Amino acid sequence: MSNPRTLFDKIWDNHVVHRQDDGTCLLYIDRHLVHEVTSPQAFEGLRMTGRKVRRPENTLAVPDHNVPTSGRAQGIADEESRIQVETLSRNCEEFGVQLFGMNDIRQGVVHIIGPEQGFTLPGMTIVCGDSHTATHGAFGSLAFGIGTSEVEHVLATQTLIQKPAKNMRITVEGDLLPGVTAKDMILHIIGVIGTAGGTGYVIEYAGEAMRKLSMEGRMTICNMSIEAGARAGLIAPDETTFEYIKGRPLAPKAGNWEQAVAYWKTLPSDAGAKYDKEIVVQAADIEPQVTWGTSPEDVVGISAFVPAPSDGRDANKKSAIERSLDYMGLKAGQRVQDIIIDKVFIGSCTNGRIEDLREVARIAKGRKVAESVYAMIVPGSGLVKLQAEEEGLDEIFIEAGFDWREPGCSMCLAMNADRLSPGERCASTSNRNFEGRQGRGGRTHLLSPAMAAAAAIAGHLADVRDYE
Ligand SMILES: CC(C)[C@H](C(=O)O)[C@@H](O)C(=O)O
Ligand code: SF4
Numbered sequence: 001m002s003n004p005r006t007l008f009d010k011i012w013d014n015h016v017v018h019r020q021d022d023g024t025c026l027l028y029i030d031r032h033l034v035h036e037v038t039s040p041q042a043f044e045g046l047r048m049t050g051r052k053v054r055r056p057e058n059t060l061a062v063p064d065h066n067v068p069t070s071g072r073a074q075g076i077a078d079e080e081s082r083i084q085v086e087t088l089s090r091n092c093e094e095f096g097v098q099l100f101g102m103n104d105i106r107q108g109v110v111h112i113i114g115p116e117q118g119f120t121l122p123g124m125t126i127v128c129g130d131s132h133t134a135t136h137g138a139f140g141s142l143a144f145g146i147g148t149s150e151v152e153h154v155l156a157t158q159t160l161i162q163k164p165a166k167n168m169r170i171t172v173e174g175d176l177l178p179g180v181t182a183k184d185m186i187l188h189i190i191g192v193i194g195t196a197g198g199t200g201y202v203i204e205y206a207g208e209a210m211r212k213l214s215m216e217g218r219m220t221i222c223n224m225s226i227e228a229g230a231r232a233g234l235i236a237p238d239e240t241t242f243e244y245i246k247g248r249p250l251a252p253k254a255g256n257w258e259q260a261v262a263y264w265k266t267l268p269s270d271a272g273a274k275y276d277k278e279i280v281v282q283a284a285d286i287e288p289q290v291t292w293g294t295s296p297e298d299v300v301g302i303s304a305f306v307p308a309p310s311d312g313r314d315a316n317k318k319s320a321i322e323r324s325l326d327y328m329g330l331k332a333g334q335r336v337q338d339i340i341i342d343k344v345f346i347g348s349c350t351n352g353r354i355e356d357l358r359e360v361a362r363i364a365k366g367r368k369v370a371e372s373v374y375a376m377i378v379p380g381s382g383l384v385k386l387q388a389e390e391e392g393l394d395e396i397f398i399e400a401g402f403d404w405r406e407p408g409c410s411m412c413l414a415m416n417a418d419r420l421s422p423g424e425r426c427a428s429t430s431n432r433n434f435e436g437r438q439g440r441g442g443r444t445h446l447l448s449p450a451m452a453a454a455a456a457i458a459g460h461l462a463d464v465r466d467y468e
Pocket of ligand 2: 130350431
């Protein structure tokens with residue numbers, strides 16, 4: 001009998017092309033996703049050295065960060081954004097890479113469209129020049145973000161040089177309480193292990209509460225692994241995974257399907273597989289979460305209070321809390337639910353999927369966005385938008401006073417026209433609350449889609465359980 005292996009070990013071993021004595025490996029890459037921000041110099045590098053894209057059929061490109069979320073017929077007003085999006089189109093045409101252009105119904109945030117198309121499959125190695133590539137780990141695929149020079153390497157060779165990671169398992173035991181979602185789980189986990197807690201590790205998420213999540217929820221969890229410092233996140237594939245993939249445009253068909261599923265079933269970690277680190281969290285300890293500071297680990301339950309610098313575990317953290325409070329315009333000891341908001345952003349690769357929008361609609365139905373709040377909903381892709389409209393969710397949103405927009409990254413990072421003004425405060429379903437992330441001087445509170453909907457209605461951070 002060979003040694004019991006983890007899901008990570010199995011995928012890794014299956015993709016090693018060459019192993020150096022120090023353990024560094026050349027890995028075969030099954031899928032490469034490309035967006036407009038990190039690809040221009042990579043294509044330029046190929047052009048300058050006269051190389052081609054090695055496997056264009058395994059490469060898929062989409063503009064997402066710089067696209068406008070309204071008035072697309074008029075093109076892109078901002079020149080820098082327009083040039084990036086046009087450059088991607090030109091590069092894809094020249095190198096024979098499939099592109100879902102800005103006006104294609106399949107366009108959307110890169111990490112939403114991969115799974116949606118069945119491009120993301122279990123057991124694969126998947127890369128993209130983007131840190132939230134971790135999202136795809138929800139399918140039991142090894143997915144990580146890479147830099148632009150690595151994008152060029154993968155385009156040219158379909159391989160990547162990587163050092164092996166350590167294995168961490170985070171188990172969430174028991175059932176979630178009412179009103180608690182995947183977003184609350186991952187925010188809570190980051191609060192427990194910290195933004196450096198996953199450094200050097202690939203995190204495999206396990207336990208009853210994880211197994212019960214839909215694929216959408218699992219993607220939300222894996223998406224934010226990077227915010228815990230991890231190289232990637234993983235969840236073992238199971239019936240929920242197969243059910244989600246079946247019938248998608250690029251999924252294995254007919255005879256190949258049974259063969260693929262049979263292989264995917266061999267992937268989950270073997271009994272007795274060794275992890276370098278184990279963390280166990282009780283689902284019952286998690287209440288709806290919200291961040292108060294400028295790091296995703298600055299998170300508390302919605303019934304809590306804003307911490308004081310003296311709550312910091314060491315001098316560094318104490319001064320970080322002080323700086324955060326200052327930037328965020330908050331007072332130590334203030335009730336989190338008393339924090340008044342100006343804007344709400346619902347969308348991003350963390351929470352821009354159909355299930356997220358259904359959650360928002362469930363809370364928003366028959367209610368109104370507070371008069372003092374501007375609330376926008378940006379679906380993760382054109383197909384998510386279409387499905388939401390087929391389900392009549394758009395009518396609920398518009399009726400409630402939400403702005404219903406076109407798909408893209410939008411105010412997750414404010415590379416397009418959607419942004420906060422200095423001092424504005426936003427309840428956001430995205431994944432980063434760094435200073436200036438949603439616009440210079442803007443203040444971000446991360447939370448779940450249902451919590452964002454509740455905040456939009458209340459005009460301040462609110463407990464979704466009061467709105468169920
Ligand atoms: C622009 C891109 C390189 C960046 C990333 O790598 O994550 C962005 O998607 C983000 O979320 O900050
Ligand atoms: S939605 Fe946000 S986190 Fe996701 S890829 Fe776009 S900018 Fe990055």
